Amino acid sequence: MRIEQDWHIHSHNSCDEASLKMYEIIESCRSNGISKFGVTDHLHTKINLPDIIASKKEYLENKVEGFHFGIEVSCMSKWEIEQIKKGNYKNAIYGIREGGPAWCELTIDLTHQDIEELGIEYIIGGTHWPMYVPWERESLIRDYHRQNMFLATHPLITIVAHPWWFHSGYWGQYIERYEPWFEDFRVIPQSMHDEFADAVVKNDKVVEINLGAMLLPSSYPEKFKMQYIEYLAFLKSKGVKFSIGSDAHESYNCNFEKAATMIEKAGIIEKDLWVIG
Numbered sequence: 511m512r513i514e515q516d517w518h519i520h521s522h523n524s525c526d527e528a529s530l531k532m533y534e535i536i537e538s539c540r541s542n543g544i545s546k547f548g549v550t551d552h553l554h555t556k557i558n559l560p561d562i563i564a565s566k567k568e569y570l571e572n573k574v575e576g577f578h579f580g581i582e583v584s585c586m587s588k589w590e591i592e593q594i595k596k597g598n599y600k601n602a603i604y605g606i607r608e609g610g611p612a613w614c615e616l617t618i619d620l621t622h623q624d625i626e627e628l629g630i631e632y633i634i635g636g637t638h639w640p641m642y643v644p645w646e647r648e649s650l651i652r653d654y655h656r657q658n659m660f661l662a663t664h665p666l667i668t669i670v671a672h673p674w675w676f677h678s679g680y681w682g683q684y685i686e687r688y689e690p691w692f693e694d695f696r697v698i699p700q701s702m703h704d705e706f707a708d709a710v711v712k713n714d715k716v717v718e719i720n721l722g723a724m725l726l727p728s729s730y731p732e733k734f735k736m737q738y739i740e741y742l743a744f745l746k747s748k749g750v751k752f753s754i755g756s757d758a759h760e761s762y763n764c765n766f767e768k769a770a771t772m773i774e775k776a777g778i779i780e781k782d783l784w785v786i787g
Contacts (some may be wrong), residue, residue: 511770511773511774511778511779511780512543512770513544513754513769513770513773514543514544514545514546515541515545515547515667515753515754515783515785516539516547516548516754516755516756516758516782517545517546517548517550517632517634517718517754517755517758517762517786518548518550518582518634518671518718518720518755518757518758519539519547519548519549519571519755519756519758519762520549520550520551520552520751520757520758520759521534521535521549521551521552521565521568522565522570522701523550523551523562523564523565524552524565525551525552525554525561525563525603525604526552526560526759527759527760528551528655528758528759528760529699529722529759529760529779530758530760530761531568531569532536532549532569532572532755533546533572534572534732534762535547535549535577535762536572536577536759538703538758538762539577539762540765542762542764543766544766546576546578546785546786547577547578547602547665548551548577548578548579548580548631548632548786549565549569549577549578549579549580549583550580550581550634550755551565551581551582552579552582552604552621552715553582553583553584553606553619553620553654554583554584554586554638555586555591555594555602555603555605555619556594556619557594557602557603557646558603558631559599560623561761562581562628563628565579566579566628566629569648570648573707575636577631577742578628578631578786579628579630579631580630580631580632580633580634580668580680581630581632581633581634582583582633582634582635583618583619583620583633583635583636583667584605584607584618584635584636584637584638584639584672585615585616585617585620585621585635585636585637585638585641585660585661586616586787587605587607587610587611587614587616587617587641587656588607588614588615588616588617589611589614589615589784590606590610590611591605591617591619592617593606594595594606594779598705603666607639607783608642609642609772610641610642611642611655612641612642612644613641613643613656614641614642616636616656616657616660618664618666618690620665622666622773623664627779631666631764631786632664632669632682632786633666633667633668633669634667634668634669634670634718634755635666635667635669635670635671636646636661636669636672636675636719637654637657637658637661637671637673637675638675638677639654639677639680640653640654640680641656641657643751646690647690647691647697650676650690651690651691651697651698651699651702652772654674654676654685655698655702655706658673658674658706659705659709660684660784661715662694662706662709662710662715663713665707667715667717668715668719669716669717669753669755670716670717670723671717671718671720671755672720672723672755672757673706673717673718674691674698674716674724674738674741675697675720675723676689676690676691676692676722678729680703683700691728691734692731692734693731693733693734695734695737695738695741696737696738703741703744703745704748705742705747707745707749707750708748709751710745710748710751711748711749716750716751716752716753716784717745717750717751717752717753718752718753718754718755719752719754719755719773719778720755720757720764721754721755721758721764721766721769722753722756722757722758722759723755723757723766724753725738725739725764725769725772725773726764726769727780735772738773739772739773740776742773742776743775743776743777743778746747746753746776746777751782751783751784752778752782752783752784753783754769754783755757760770
């Protein structure tokens, strides 16, 4: 397999540490043989909306063939969105990450009107953090599965980002060495994988193969990476379609050749990959 697409790239307009300019994204993709790609800056809450507006403006100034405008939204709680709307957390660019009710009602802070006004072509939805649940393995697994299921069934989501990604910044808050399923991915019940795969197929969603966050990071144990490839192979067996994303932020130096070899081990070929319609 030769990777020729990348649907998850962040520009310097994104609210996190991303620093790539649009022309750098274009040049980097071309030099790596990526012919179909998209910028997908973060929108956690409407606080980030000016960033997305700036991203769209720069995108239009640099638009070329094969380059598309997407967005990455986070699974949020209705409680925090309501609090932010009241003006209580004006600087909460990542939402409110503490103090909310556990097992809260979930949402994304994006509407059909936003999509139309911004000309958003596709939407990546990601589980990015625990939603106020206890910091122990069973609760974290249940919570992440619940968020992934929410995204897999949400009518506005195109792609479910990096299933079972867990930010290394959280690791110090958890006891187990590889947090909370990296020591053994099999601690996640197979029934959850079955339910998720069925929801993805039923709702015509796409599952992201995230290179930068899941397959290639040096901080992840090799055992986990091999188990994750087995997980991708399982999803393929259930009829799931995939997208590929580098999740590039500060630089565009993804090892696409190594990633392609890993993806091939899951039995995933070009016809299994999603491209924008």
